Amino acid sequence: MASAAAPTTSSLSLAVRRAASVAPAAAPLRRGGLAAGCQPARSLAFAAADQRLAAHVASRCRAASSSRGIRAVATMAKKSVGDLTAADLEGKRVFVRADLNVPLDDSQNITDDTRIRAAIPTIKYLISNGAKVILSSHLGRPKGVTPKFSLAPLVPRLSELLGIEVIKADDVVGPEVEKLVSTLPNGSVLLLENVRFYKEEEKNDPEFAKKLASLADLYVNDAFGTAHRAHASTEGVTKFLKPSVAGFLLQKELDYLVGAVSSPARPFAAIVGGSKVSSKIGVIESLLEKCDILLLGGGMIFTFYKAQGLSVGASLVEEDKLELATSLLAKAKEKGVSLLLPSDVIIADKFAPDANSKVVPASAIPDGWMGLDIGPDSVASFSSTLETTKTVIWNGPMGVFEFDKFAVGTEAIAKKLADLSGKGVTTIIGGGDSVAAVEKVGVADVMSHISTGGGASLELLEGKELPGVVALDEAVTVKSVTV
Ligand SMILES: Nc1ncnc2c1ncn2[C@@H]1O[C@H](COP(=O)(O)OP(=O)(O)O)[C@@H](O)[C@H]1O
Ligand SMILES: O=C(OP(=O)(O)O)[C@H](O)COP(=O)(O)O
Numbered sequence: 001m002a003s004a005a006a007p008t009t010s011s012l013s014l015a016v017r018r019a020a021s022v023a024p025a026a027a028p029l030r031r032g033g034l035a036a037g038c039q040p041a042r043s044l045a046f047a048a049a050d051q052r053l054a055a056h057v058a059s060r061c062r063a064a065s066s067s068r069g070i071r072a073v074a075t076m077a078k079k080s081v082g083d084l085t086a087a088d089l090e091g092k093r094v095f096v097r098a099d100l101n102v103p104l105d106d107s108q109n110i111t112d113d114t115r116i117r118a119a120i121p122t123i124k125y126l127i128s129n130g131a132k133v134i135l136s137s138h139l140g141r142p143k144g145v146t147p148k149f150s151l152a153p154l155v156p157r158l159s160e161l162l163g164i165e166v167i168k169a170d171d172v173v174g175p176e177v178e179k180l181v182s183t184l185p186n187g188s189v190l191l192l193e194n195v196r197f198y199k200e201e202e203k204n205d206p207e208f209a210k211k212l213a214s215l216a217d218l219y220v221n222d223a224f225g226t227a228h229r230a231h232a233s234t235e236g237v238t239k240f241l242k243p244s245v246a247g248f249l250l251q252k253e254l255d256y257l258v259g260a261v262s263s264p265a266r267p268f269a270a271i272v273g274g275s276k277v278s279s280k281i282g283v284i285e286s287l288l289e290k291c292d293i294l295l296l297g298g299g300m301i302f303t304f305y306k307a308q309g310l311s312v313g314a315s316l317v318e319e320d321k322l323e324l325a326t327s328l329l330a331k332a333k334e335k336g337v338s339l340l341l342p343s344d345v346i347i348a349d350k351f352a353p354d355a356n357s358k359v360v361p362a363s364a365i366p367d368g369w370m371g372l373d374i375g376p377d378s379v380a381s382f383s384s385t386l387e388t389t390k391t392v393i394w395n396g397p398m399g400v401f402e403f404d405k406f407a408v409g410t411e412a413i414a415k416k417l418a419d420l421s422g423k424g425v426t427t428i429i430g431g432g433d434s435v436a437a438v439e440k441v442g443v444a445d446v447m448s449h450i451s452t453g454g455g456a457s458l459e460l461l462e463g464k465e466l467p468g469v470v471a472l473d474e475a476v477t478v479k480s481v482t483v
Helices: 017-021 051-064 114-128 152-162 175-182 206-213 248-262 281-288 301-307 319-335 376-386 408-422 433-441 454-461
Strands: 071-073 093-097 132-136 189-191 218-221 244-246 268-272 293-296 338-340 344-348 357-361 370-374 391-395 426-429 480-482
Touching (some): 093 114, 114 152, 114 248, 152 189, 244 248, 248 391, 248 454, 268 281, 268 376, 281 293, 281 319, 281 454, 301 319, 301 370, 319 338, 338 376, 344 376, 376 408, 391 454, 408 426, 426 433
Parallel strands (some): 093 132, 093 218, 218 244, 391 426
Antiparallel strands (some): 071 480, 344 357, 344 370
């Protein structure tokens, strides 16, 4: 989803304000009904030896959960930075891979600092425990050393948020970097240059990974947005650094996108939109195994309509996916999932912001017109269906929300989820354009979780394992607990 140049605003997840402000180890109860750092699955994946911690976690979860109690089955339980104490960290060099891939304007100003803020809790935890942080990230997709992709513009904001002066290296590895590392005081941060300036990074070159590892004593991966990449700084380096643990942001993303989705408070609804059914097949198939209700919107609905014999005018259709659409409808039925397609749509006479538009039933799209948004009846029926839920996950806009005229359905769904979040429903926004929509409406702060990774969250929702997560050390876990 990221562009070949600097990432676009819409390609980024735009708000994890609470991730930046809440220390997971001491998180308060959340409005969404679950305690932060206390979601099903991951949070009960505590060290079996530490029964006091187990009791503490269980009591927090009990206090925060519904009367159903929590059934927790530990999955993807990875050792966390929170498992490391001052005794483990004092004076230690810690290689922290973050995803600081933020959008910059032409004057190199940061236009959205969400990903920087999201990385702060882990770095603060490390420096407050006396560690020397060696911070690494990529920015954009440079081919070799490219000044406009330097991490230098990030230093002032990082320093401001951390409350210390971040030191910047002009390289990623090599003698100059080694010298800087050797003089780092405890509790300081050294930001390495863009790790993708070396082609060895994306090739996951073992020698390069070894060089990165040689800078540090242990490894923390907090780069959720890049965890689906098997690169030297996300995967290769773990072969040479022990322990290799998850940062707080990575852990929080897994808590929601794996934990809350695998063990949701029910009814559990998924809303899937976006342009094409082909790019969401994996996600739809995977969610059909887990959810009770599936609401579909966006450009993909026209392939479903056509598969049902309706005429769709000039709407976006993937002719080669008609059978697939039919089989997905059959699968929903077989699984007892209530699948809802919009009953009406907003159609346009051209694909343009100033197109003529009108609302028609989904079964009455005239020739030459294209559906670019869901209609008001659909918004009303989706909203009343969502009222019945306890967990909602959303991936993909309901229409061409980049054009104001066709942003109404997407914005209405964003507002509905904000409203539900305020009523205790767990609301999870799975990255990509749906995050941009939620930001646009100004309701990002009230959602239970907004993912910082578009591609990574999609892969997780498809049920795939992320190489950057798989490579981390396992926590000693309990298999299941009922509290
Ligand atoms: N009815 C539609 N016709 C054409 N494009 C659409 C329609 N509805 C939504 N889209 C487009 O889908 C794109 C987002 O799709 P996608 O990348 O799959 O979502 P996400 O980024 O959330 O994963 C947006 O650019 C939006 O304009
Ligand atoms: O912006 C990112 O991904 P996203 O656009 O899928 O959210 C990440 O920083 C990963 O970048 P990449 O897709 O160039 O590996």
